Amino acid sequence: MDVAVVATAITVMGIMILFGYFLSAKIPVNKETKQVLVVVVLNIAVPSVILNGVFNTEVSGDLLRQVGIILLISICFHLAAIVFALLFARIAGFQSTFAKRMTILAALGNTGFIGIPLCMTIFGPTGGLLAAIFDAGLDFVIFTVGLYLLQSGSGFRLRQLKSLVNVPLAAVIVGITSAFLNFEPPAVLQQLVELLSGLAAPLAMLYIGILLQQLLKRNGFRVFPQIWFPITIRLLLIPALTLIVLSFLPLQELTRNVVILLSGMPTFMLAAILFSRYTDDEDTAVMTISFSTILSLLTIPLVAYAASFFF
Incomplete structure (x- = not known):
């Protein structure tokens, strides 16, 4: 992994976050405006990143194998992170309910809103596609084990899984299916998803700044x-x-680099919504998201630098 490329991408994203920060300071941004940004990023830009990755990558048995491997790694990674964080929360002496909340904030990262655009910027369309698959594994863990931990005393409910049905996941299914069928998308569609995929990083960073x-x-x-x-x-x-x-x-270089980069993402944005809905402690999630996002601008290049000594 090229540390200079990672540092440059993080610096650019940091500048875009500053733009969003100062924009919000100068012009009042209401809840509806923020909702529009979220919808555009998650339902238009990120799916376009996924489809652009499929359209611009030779879909071979090797790529499909990477997709399967990174999905498995993601699920195992996030489950292990939850166990690890919960163990340390107990060692730190946190009470049961608070320990579970700290575990969620510590174990699960922002692999979607920040991770996908960042991987696309650094590793190209294929990197964005693999990051989206990794994020799909995170979503599965959030809406199963994650919600189970937040709903202290409550059992798992099948209706929680309905949150897994979303536009990015649909884009993954459509993209992989079209690859299996050897579907050649028309030039108009290819150019459209390429242009729309370029919205992911700027709009996501502006939203974070706001x-x-x-x-x-x-x-x-x-x-x-x-x-x-x-x-x-x-x-x-x-x-x-x-x-x-x-x-x-024994992972391929691209798969390994994507996993390394995504392992260092700040606390996931959805934590604020989940804490607001299932707990009385929304401010804890909000503060953790804010400060982890700011500090991640320094730690992500540090992770890339450390990786250069391992590989």
């Missing part, structure tokens, strides 16, 4: 005392353990 400005304006830099736990686990310990484990696995 969100950060509003969160900091409302809460300032006030943090809860235990914020060190999810940030340390999410941005440092999990990427470090990922590097060690992957050094023993």
